Amino acid sequence: MGIDHGELHVLFFPFPANGHIIPCVDLARVFASRGVKSTIVTTPLNVPLIARTVGKASIQIRTLKFPSPEETGLPEGCENSDSALSPDKIIAFLKATLLLRDPLEHLLQQEHPTCLVADMFFPWATHSAAKFGIPRIVFHGLGFFPLCVLASVRQYKPQDKVSSYTEPFVVPNLPGEVTLTKMQLPQTPKDDEVFTQLLEEANESELKSFGVIANSFYELEPVYAEHYRNHLGRRAWHLGPVSLCNRDTEEKASRGREAAIDEHACLKWLDSKEKDSVVYVCFGSMTSFGEAQLREIAMGLEGSGQNFIWVVKKGSSEKVEWLPEGFEERVEGGGKGLIIKGWAPQVMILEHEAVGGFVTHCGWNSALEGVCAGVPMVTWPMYAEQFYNAKFLNDVIRIGVGVGVQTWIGMMGGVAVKKEVIENAVKRIMVGEEAQEMRNRAKELALIATKAVQEGGSSYSDFNSLIHDLSLHAH
Ligand code: UDP
Numbered sequence: 001m002g003i004d005h006g007e008l009h010v011l012f013f014p015f016p017a018n019g020h021i022i023p024c025v026d027l028a029r030v031f032a033s034r035g036v037k038s039t040i041v042t043t044p045l046n047v048p049l050i051a052r053t054v055g056k057a058s059i060q061i062r063t064l065k066f067p068s069p070e071e072t073g074l075p076e077g078c079e080n081s082d083s084a085l086s087p088d089k090i091i092a093f094l095k096a097t098l099l100l101r102d103p104l105e106h107l108l109q110q111e112h113p114t115c116l117v118a119d120m121f122f123p124w125a126t127h128s129a130a131k132f133g134i135p136r137i138v139f140h141g142l143g144f145f146p147l148c149v150l151a152s153v154r155q156y157k158p159q160d161k162v163s164s165y166t167e168p169f170v171v172p173n174l175p176g177e178v179t180l181t182k183m184q185l186p187q188t189p190k191d192d193e194v195f196t197q198l199l200e201e202a203n204e205s206e207l208k209s210f211g212v213i214a215n216s217f218y219e220l221e222p223v224y225a226e227h228y229r230n231h232l233g234r235r236a237w238h239l240g241p242v243s244l245c246n247r248d249t250e251e252k253a254s255r256g257r258e259a260a261i262d263e264h265a266c267l268k269w270l271d272s273k274e275k276d277s278v279v280y281v282c283f284g285s286m287t288s289f290g291e292a293q294l295r296e297i298a299m300g301l302e303g304s305g306q307n308f309i310w311v312v313k314k315g316s317s318e319k320v321e322w323l324p325e326g327f328e329e330r331v332e333g334g335g336k337g338l339i340i341k342g343w344a345p346q347v348m349i350l351e352h353e354a355v356g357g358f359v360t361h362c363g364w365n366s367a368l369e370g371v372c373a374g375v376p377m378v379t380w381p382m383y384a385e386q387f388y389n390a391k392f393l394n395d396v397i398r399i400g401v402g403v404g405v406q407t408w409i410g411m412m413g414g415v416a417v418k419k420e421v422i423e424n425a426v427k428r429i430m431v432g433e434e435a436q437e438m439r440n441r442a443k444e445l446a447l448i449a450t451k452a453v454q455e456g457g458s459s460y461s462d463f464n465s466l467i468h469d470l471s472l473h474a475h
Pocket of ligand 1: 342
């Protein structure tokens with residue numbers, strides 16, 4: 001029983017955080033490129049980010065009014081969790097998003113989509129979709145490995161069987177031996193029931209949903225793709241890496257927020273460097289380190305002797321006293337380094353052939369973008385499921401080396417990682433035999449990733465399976 005792609009209309013509803021919106025827009029572009037009518041639903045202040053990332057793709061954007069400051073207790077204009085990073089604001093923000101339910105249902109009634117793809121942080125969306133008889137698919141933006149680890153930790157609670165935060169345990173019922181400690185597990189904001197309940201509900205609603213779209217490709221993690229689908233019995237499709245829908249420089253440059261650097265100047269700087277000679281350093285869309293850590297990073301990068309592009313997020317970047325004496329003149333003047341204070345066009349930079357390494361906080365998007373760029377990585381996990389992703393890069397696909405952080409430290413960083421450690425880790429991924437071996441493996445995976453999303457590739461084909469499954473549901 002077939003269904004024409006053109007008969008479908010898929011509504012995408014990303015959680016309003018940069019790291020969730022961006023891959024969701026990429027995903028919508030994957031659908032649009034296969035002839036599926038695609039609509040992204042968001043709130044007004046997130047439209048510019050989405051419109052930039054949509055680019056020329058034929059995707060409509062519909063808006064829902066974000067609840068007012070009177071209703072939420074949030075400041076005016078706070079419609080993206082990235083402007084609500086303090087623990088109490090995050091909770092208020094999560095509560096505010098619950099109020100999007102009625103407006104979303106109203107929109108579902110108007111639009112009559114065939115399917116709703118909603119973020120994991122909207123557990124109620126499964127029920128909303130069911131009201132209108134349509135399937136809800138969950139998009140976490142994650143790959144199979146972190147999904148499998150999350151499921152195992154949730155089910156078996158191995159962290160409750162150890163006597164301290166530092167005692168290692170093996171994640172049960174998971175292919176391969178994955179060792180973690182309690183310190184590395186995702187923590188919820190202190191004493192917070194809202195967050196804990198949200199995660200519970202997210203899990204339940206996922207089990208009742210039509211299935212999960214993974215941002216991954218089969219060849220990257222076949223064992224975990226099988227485990228998730230066959231052993232854990234979850235219905236899932238791998239349609240990634242979704243960032244590969246950004247093909248030309250213009251698309252890569254306009255993905256995400258407006259860059260804090262002129263992209264032509266950035267490309268010119270990269271063009272002037274030798275192949276694989278630049279290390280790109282970025283800790284995702286939310287991390288803002290304290291001054292002590294920033295200083296150590298600055299000295300570690302300089303000490304490594306490598307060319308670098310270092311992205312420093314606002315908050316820490318407004319004043320630059322934290323930089324070691326004469327640092328900017330030395331590294332920028334000498335052409336050795338480029339500091340981007342604010343948003344960087346990450347995919348554009350990573351995929352430039354001059355970039356040969358990536359220091360990352362291991363958000364799944366960044367990790368996968370590093371894979372697509374074929375670069376070895378220094379893994380520096382901090383929050384959410386990033387320790388799992390770091391394990392995956394270091395131990396499963398073996399293209400990463402850890403910077404040595406052992407504990408979940410949230411978005412503001414914890415005890416500073418010292419300059420010598422950073423320097424050594426950067427050298428390990430940039431020079432020498434080990435670096436070359438990792439780079440070879442990474443480049444091979446990058447090639448397979450490109451093929452996966454092309455006609456006949458594993459992700460391309462799994463898209464057809466998804467359409468097939470949707471058509472069975474529709475009949
Ligand atoms: N990103 C970017 N420029 C930046 C910071 C982040 O383009 O300066 C993009 C990055 O390419 C990725 C997303 O934002 O697609 C961040 O997602 P990730 O899962 O890596 O981390 P999060 O920000 O959610 O912690």
